[in-house]
Amino acid sequence: MMAITFYASHFGPTSTFAHPAIQATTRPAPVANHPHPQTVHTYRTNKMSSTSPPPSTSSSSMPPPPPAPAQLTAKEVQAVMPSAVDAGRTITVGGITVTTRKLPILNAAEIEAMTEKLGIAPPEMIFGNNVVSIKGVAKADGAPGEKDKTWKIEFNALDALDLVDKTGSDMLKVAYSAAWQKQRENMHEGIKEVVKPFDWTYSTHYRGTVTENARFEPTQQQIPLDKLRRQDPILFFDDVMLYEDELADNGMSILSVKVRVMPARLLLLARFYMRLDDVVFRIRDTRVFVEFAEGLVLREYQEREDSYENVKKKLMPYREDVPAIMRDANQMVEFLPLQGTVVEKMVL
Amino acid sequence: MPGLPVDLDACIERLYKRELLAEPVIEAICAKTKELLMRESNVVHILSPVTVVGDIHGQFYDLLEIFRIGGFCPDTNYLFLGDYVDRGLFSVETISLLVCLKLRYPNRVHLIRGNHESRGVTQSYGFYTECARKYGSANVWHHFTDMFDFLTLSVVINNDIFCVHGGLSPSIHSIDQIKIIDRFREIPHEGPMADLVWSDPDADRDEFALSPRGAGYTFGAQVVKKFLEINDFSHILRAHQLCQEGFQVLYDDRLSTVWSAPNYCYRCGNLASVLEVDDLGARFFNVFDQAPENAENRIDQQPAEKVPVEYFL
Numbered sequence: 001m002m003a004i005t006f007y008a009s010h011f012g013p014t015s016t017f018a019h020p021a022i023q024a025t026t027r028p029a030p031v032a033n034h035p036h037p038q039t040v041h042t043y044r045t046n047k048m049s050s051t052s053p054p055p056s057t058s059s060s061s062m063p064p065p066p067p068a069p070a071q072l073t074a075k076e077v078q079a080v081m082p083s084a085v086d087a088g089r090t091i092t093v094g095g096i097t098v099t100t101r102k103l104p105i106l107n108a109a110e111i112e113a114m115t116e117k118l119g120i121a122p123p124e125m126i127f128g129n130n131v132v133s134i135k136g137v138a139k140a141d142g143a144p145g146e147k148d149k150t151w152k153i154e155f156n157a158l159d160a161l162d163l164v165d166k167t168g169s170d171m172l173k174v175a176y177s178a179a180w181q182k183q184r185e186n187m188h189e190g191i192k193e194v195v196k197p198f199d200w201t202y203s204t205h206y207r208g209t210v211t212e213n214a215r216f217e218p219t220q221q222q223i224p225l226d227k228l229r230r231q232d233p234i235l236f237f238d239d240v241m242l243y244e245d246e247l248a249d250n251g252m253s254i255l256s257v258k259v260r261v262m263p264a265r266l267l268l269l270a271r272f273y274m275r276l277d278d279v280v281f282r283i284r285d286t287r288v289f290v291e292f293a294e295g296l297v298l299r300e301y302q303e304r305e306d307s308y309e310n311v312k313k314k315l316m317p318y319r320e321d322v323p324a325i326m327r328d329a330n331q332m333v334e335f336l337p338l339q340g341t342v343v344e345k346m347v348l
Numbered sequence: 349m350p351g352l353p354v355d356l357d358a359c360i361e362r363l364y365k366r367e368l369l370a371e372p373v374i375e376a377i378c379a380k381t382k383e384l385l386m387r388e389s390n391v392v393h394i395l396s397p398v399t400v401v402g403d404i405h406g407q408f409y410d411l412l413e414i415f416r417i418g419g420f421c422p423d424t425n426y427l428f429l430g431d432y433v434d435r436g437l438f439s440v441e442t443i444s445l446l447v448c449l450k451l452r453y454p455n456r457v458h459l460i461r462g463n464h465e466s467r468g469v470t471q472s473y474g475f476y477t478e479c480a481r482k483y484g485s486a487n488v489w490h491h492f493t494d495m496f497d498f499l500t501l502s503v504v505i506n507n508d509i510f511c512v513h514g515g516l517s518p519s520i521h522s523i524d525q526i527k528i529i530d531r532f533r534e535i536p537h538e539g540p541m542a543d544l545v546w547s548d549p550d551a552d553r554d555e556f557a558l559s560p561r562g563a564g565y566t567f568g569a570q571v572v573k574k575f576l577e578i579n580d581f582s583h584i585l586r587a588h589q590l591c592q593e594g595f596q597v598l599y600d601d602r603l604s605t606v607w608s609a610p611n612y613c614y615r616c617g618n619l620a621s622v623l624e625v626d627d628l629g630a631r632f633f634n635v636f637d638q639a640p641e642n643a644e645n646r647i648d649q650q651p652a653e654k655v656p657v658e659y660f661l
Binding site for chain 2: 103104105106107108110124125200225228229231234237239241244246248249251258260267269277320321323324326327330
């Protein structure tokens with residue numbers, strides 16, 4: 001009974017999919033005795049200028065419907081879909097190469113593959129093809145047999161989610177869980193099966209994925225904030241989402257990575273923010289700092305957390321703005337007490 | 349519309365241009381919509397042809413795109429499956445337009461309640477903040493959320509296709525059990541009304557299972573099969589879950605998810621679809637990408653090369 005039809009003209013051999021817009025349509029031929037005028041199904045690109053839509057004129061500028069459309073399955077459509085957003089940006093400064101890639105969320109097949117690898121269901125918005133990486137080369141110091149060593153630290157969703165608790169031991173429950181459980185016990189005693197317990201808030205202590213020949217060791221050094229506060233020109237900036245979940249409307253969980261490259265140094269911030277309504281707020285920050293001239297690579301990891309009740313009290317003066325503040329990790333960081341900091345230095 | 353002190357056609361025309369209606373107009377429209385919705389059953393029966401729309405989430409330009417693709421009201425009949433507000437930038441404009449269209453063409457436009465049509469959820473996910481910013485007070489939010497309490501919970505097309513926002517409930521075997529729910533209230537945390545707007549299918553299972561978060565259900569293949577048999581339906585049509593392809597069909601074509609917010613939150617890069625049910629009851633997905641206006645109007649998300657540079661620490 002189900003059919004998906006894409007216009008042949010758009011999927012013909014000459015089509016290059018330079019633009020991500022596709023219009024699929026479905027009604028192969030006008031239906032006789034249709035109780036309302038035949039609606040216009042047309043292929044349009046996003047570049048087409050659009051007029052504001054009084055209904056009577058909405059279809060006048062449309063091209064005529066193309067001839068018999070070709071039948072394509074959902075899989076075929078997926079296979080020819082262009083990648084939207086951007087397929088990768090890169091910059092090399094001071095021997096350090098920073099690459100970011102932003103692609104659409106995973107499709108059904110990719111989600112299935114990831115679920116298999118992880119053993120848990122990925123978050124609702126899963127940017128499994130996104131990545132931020134920093135690559136460098138440590139020059140050989142001249143000792144015999146010594147070679148240049150390349151290193152890389154990368155941030156991706158799969159590795160971040162692999163660190164989410166999959167046993168259910170760290171599992172939080174929504175605020176009304178006790179009441180919900182009690183209410184349902186009387187009604188549906190037969191339903192005992194819980195979908196495999198795991199930390200469905202997707203809390204991770206991910207600090208990035210490091211290549212084998214590099215490792216981090218604890219250090220007393222600190223990231224030099226004074227140098228980073230200076231308004232040095234920013235040669236490269238990006239903000240890359242790795243995953244996001246609304247916790248079934250009980251809050252939010254989000255992991256994103258920002259990076260800025262200046263002429264002499266760079267800073268990366270991978271921030272995990274989680275709000276479970278009426279329960280808890282949580283921020284986990286990983287910063288990577290590279291000073292190009294010294295070949296210095298520092299990594300700082302910080303945890304912040306507080307109860308919903310405490311935060312609510314602190315936010316009281318902000319009144320109407322509270323919901324917006326609670327959605328914004330960058331503002332919330334001011335209100336959550338620091339639980340601990342670890343600074344490490346990269347050694348090769 | 350008798351007894352309504354505003355010109356609906358003029359309102360609709362303004363809303364198509366993304367102009368806001370004045371607060372007293374919203375108040376009057378919401379009051380009238382309540383009267384209209386109050387008379388609807390918890391299970392509204394309609395006939396095809398109808399175009400079914402999933403989550404929109406305030407993506408106003410994508411709603412206009414749906415009308416351009418699927419036809420404007422009243423030339424095309426529409427069934428919206430809920431989640432009109434939150435997340436997107438234009439929740440107020442989106443719900444204002446949909447409510448006006450419902451009032452103007454009550455038998456050609458049907459609106460089902462989604463889990464975001466609630467006071468609690470809209471306070472967290474943007475609609476409340478948007479109302480307060482665009483109108484300077486929360487009054488408009490109160491008018492809309494009071495009206496949400498009257499939205500119906502489900503629609504049956506051609507006595508054959510069961511349409512709901514989320515999914516099935518262990519408390520509901522027959523649609524007669526939906527008809528007796530007292531729906532004129534805030535969406536509760538538990539019970540059949542909550543399940544209808546919240547639950548998700550789980551293709552790897554047969555029965556109901558508890559969600560790991562400690563509340564809510566997923567429903568499996570046998571649950572769907574039994575529900576369809578008992579009610580003599582052939583298909584379940586629901587929204588509620590983001591899919592990159594814009595739609596997903598499960599359980600041997602017994603259940604479809606329709607997702608109608610392309611490039612969700614202006615950053616997911618996903619496609620969207622509407623599902624057209626023709627006069628014979630056959631189903632066709634109409635897949636589309638985001639509206640061109642999104643790029644010009646989005647204020648928080650910019651194209652990659654224009655991401656606002658930030659001296660973050």
